[in-house]
Amino acid sequence: MDERSALATLAATLPAAGDDAAVVDGLAVTTDMLHERSDFPTGTTRRTAGWRAVGASLSDLAAMGAEATCAVAVYAAPEFDEAELSAFVGGAVEVCELVGAEYVGGDLDEHTEFTTATTAVGRVDEAIYRDGATPGETVCVTGELGRTAAGLRRFATGDAESGNDLFQFTPRVAAGRALRGHASAMMDSSDGLARSLHQLAEASGCGFSIEWDRLPVHPAVDAVAEDETDRRECAAHVGEDFELVFTTPDPEAAIAAVEATGTAATAIGDVTGAGVTAGGEALPDRGYTHGDN
Amino acid sequence: MDERSALATLAATLPAAGDDAAVVDGLAVTTDMLHERSDFPTGTTRRTAGWRAVGASLSDLAAMGAEATCAVAVYAAPEFDEAELSAFVGGAVEVCELVGAEYVGGDLDEHTEFTTATTAVGRVDEAIYRDGATPGETVCVTGELGRTAAGLRRFATGDAESGNDLFQFTPRVAAGRALRGHASAMMDSSDGLARSLHQLAEASGCGFSIEWDRLPVHPAVDAVAEDETDRRECAAHVGEDFELVFTTPDPEAAIAAVEATGTAATAIGDVTGAGVTAGGEALPDRGYTHGDN
Numbered sequence: 001m002d003e004r005s006a007l008a009t010l011a012a013t014l015p016a017a018g019d020d021a022a023v024v025d026g027l028a029v030t031t032d033m034l035h036e037r038s039d040f041p042t043g044t045t046r047r048t049a050g051w052r053a054v055g056a057s058l059s060d061l062a063a064m065g066a067e068a069t070c071a072v073a074v075y076a077a078p079e080f081d082e083a084e085l086s087a088f089v090g091g092a093v094e095v096c097e098l099v100g101a102e103y104v105g106g107d108l109d110e111h112t113e114f115t116t117a118t119t120a121v122g123r124v125d126e127a128i129y130r131d132g133a134t135p136g137e138t139v140c141v142t143g144e145l146g147r148t149a150a151g152l153r154r155f156a157t158g159d160a161e162s163g164n165d166l167f168q169f170t171p172r173v174a175a176g177r178a179l180r181g182h183a184s185a186m187m188d189s190s191d192g193l194a195r196s197l198h199q200l201a202e203a204s205g206c207g208f209s210i211e212w213d214r215l216p217v218h219p220a221v222d223a224v225a226e227d228e229t230d231r232r233e234c235a236a237h238v239g240e241d242f243e244l245v246f247t248t249p250d251p252e253a254a255i256a257a258v259e260a261t262g263t264a265a266t267a268i269g270d271v272t273g274a275g276v277t278a279g280g281e282a283l284p285d286r287g288y289t290h291g292d293n
Numbered sequence: 294m295d296e297r298s299a300l301a302t303l304a305a306t307l308p309a310a311g312d313d314a315a316v317v318d319g320l321a322v323t324t325d326m327l328h329e330r331s332d333f334p335t336g337t338t339r340r341t342a343g344w345r346a347v348g349a350s351l352s353d354l355a356a357m358g359a360e361a362t363c364a365v366a367v368y369a370a371p372e373f374d375e376a377e378l379s380a381f382v383g384g385a386v387e388v389c390e391l392v393g394a395e396y397v398g399g400d401l402d403e404h405t406e407f408t409t410a411t412t413a414v415g416r417v418d419e420a421i422y423r424d425g426a427t428p429g430e431t432v433c434v435t436g437e438l439g440r441t442a443a444g445l446r447r448f449a450t451g452d453a454e455s456g457n458d459l460f461q462f463t464p465r466v467a468a469g470r471a472l473r474g475h476a477s478a479m480m481d482s483s484d485g486l487a488r489s490l491h492q493l494a495e496a497s498g499c500g501f502s503i504e505w506d507r508l509p510v511h512p513a514v515d516a517v518a519e520d521e522t523d524r525r526e527c528a529a530h531v532g533e534d535f536e537l538v539f540t541t542p543d544p545e546a547a548i549a550a551v552e553a554t555g556t557a558a559t560a561i562g563d564v565t566g567a568g569v570t571a572g573g574e575a576l577p578d579r580g581y582t583h584g585d586n
Contacts (some may be wrong), residue, residue: 001373001378029397033400072412073324082299107326
């Protein structure tokens with residue numbers, strides 16, 4: 001059974017699972033595990049790792065329209081170097097502070113590979129799920145796409161400083177909160193825009209038609225992309241940008257609500273009856289495999 | 294830096310860390326990572342693993358006097374066998390149901406070693422910390438000690454059925470709730486009674502004097518212990534029994550409150566000014582190293 005089938009099995013067994021975060025008794029809860037080999041390219045600092053691992057969980061709260069109350073992490077490594085551990089915690093604290101959450105520690109574990117398991121918890125009154133999109137609505141994204149793709153290229157060429165900068169993102173908690181009452185369906189783009197659209201389509205029983213020239217591509221992509229095909233790969237398939245992908249019946253109001261939080265939002269296409277297309281052609285349900293995982 | 298020093302560093306950096314669970318904004322949150330090699334003896338079923346991993350986090354909530362709202366887990370394994378995954382989830386669901394919590398899924402991850410990272414979240418109005426013990430009070434434990442030690446012996450001799458039975462414990466959430474207003478300090482016995490007493494002593498700035506013949510030893514220990522020395526080792530040092538160790542100025546009332554929840558509680562000694570002794574001799578701050586971790 002592959003990971004996606006296994007996740008589907010879990011979602012069928014556990015009613016609260018299967019969205020970006022589980023919602024139970026007024027709380028949103030989400031957990032993730034990241035590894036050195038698959039998630040942290042050579043040159044990633046422990047500060048970036050802490051930021052990014054905790055940020056990924058905070059992004060899942062954002063995708064539900066939840067507040068971010070707190071986060072914890074398990075830090076598992078072959079040894080506990082005080083500077084590395086402090087840097088990890090520093091990154092975790094900083095990303096939490098950006099979204100009004102408190103980083104409250106966690107657990108340490110001896111492990112052959114640097115691995116971290118993060119959990120974020122937030123209160124949620126009116127959760128936004130993946131299954132509410134309706135044909136005729138508009139699909140939008142927050143921020144810009146391709147930031148992580150650009151970061152990966154920077155790490156690959158040895159420019160770790162730029163890579164680390166690009167890897168430290170702001171979870172869209174404020175935007176997610178602002179979208180309550182505006183977004184009909186939402187998730188984050190952690191698996192890439194293409195996969196996110198396919199997952200929203202499957203959950204909502206709809207399709208999407210997006211236009212390539214409407215995608216807000218991060219300026220760092222232009223500096224690394226070989227050509228337009230590569231640029232699209234960076235924006236739509238590489239993923240882990242942790243932007244919000246959402247549908248709305250009133251894009252003008254929704255975009256204004258997001259912009260009021262200081263984050264951009266862009267309409268990229270329409271909700272259709274079935275199929276996911278970009279520029280009129282099928283957009284494959286394909287992400288990017290990071291490292292060997 | 295060893296794990297204990299690193300944990301101390303973390304606790305100094307993060308005000309909410311350093312107890313069984315972090316308390317923030319009316320919520321108690323705790324996370325743990327367990328490994329096949331170090332935490333699950335050969336013969337441990339995935340159902341027991343799910344039960345025990347999630348139960349360990351629920352026990353941390355119990356130790357704060359918190360309710361148990363929900364739990365999540367990352368299930369990391371070399372492959373996702375549907376029967377194994379379902380068994381893990383089944384164990385997790387069952388232990389949650391025992392304490393009124395909901396198991397809401399989590400994340401899957403490919404990993405060379407079966408590893409699980411669990412997080413439990415609960416509401417807490419009046420948290421019980423480790424630092425409130427005062428000389429002259431009484432120290433008590435819930436349930437019986439040595440259950441895990443007996444289980445380990447059963448696994449070691451190939452009696453996996455008994456081992457699995459002994460490894461499936463009830464987190465003391467109800468007892469922990471009942472101790473609000475009674476317990477002055479509390480933690481769980483996951484590192485063993487001896488280490489728990491040393492940790493409570495350090496946090497509270499006190500000592501403990503306990504009596505060996507007052508320890509409530511699990512009957513399964515008598516079937517496996519070689520002699521009285523070994524019996525004490527099982528009861529005080531092996532740990533991972535997930536009972537509550539607490540101090541109280543009024544042991545009669547505290548024990549009655551716990552017993553009203555259907556769990557036994559026993560006074561095992563006194564809170565003193567300094568030093569941790571058992572039967573008048575120093576009780577070493579020593580646990581048991583499981584497996585190779």
